[in-house]
């Protein structure tokens with residue numbers, strides 16, 4: 001392999017490892033924080049007091065193209081935040097991997113033509 005192809009190969013292995021790791025934890029959706037009123041009569045949230053929150057909500061577009069979502073319990077917040085961040089990073093790494101693949105295909109075609 002040429003040094004350039006070698007470096008590309010290393011980067012590809014690195015990307016695949018990282019993509020595999022992130023894919024295990026990635027969560028699809030957009031996080032938003034909401035504030036709510038509870039149902040208890042006389043609670044400060046019913047009047048002018050602050051509402052309860054922030055509560056995490058995840059929304060995403062389902063397979064049918066319809067936006068859906070869910071409320072995230074406190075205990076799951078850290079994992080959900082991490083998962084959504086992992087999804088974002090995953091997109092960037094997949095894009096980089098696809099770019100490498102494209103370069104490799106183009107390079108191969110060029111070498112075939114020259115050789």
Ligand SMILES: [Zn+2]
Pocket residue numbers: 037038039040043044045046052
């Ligand atoms: Zn309340």
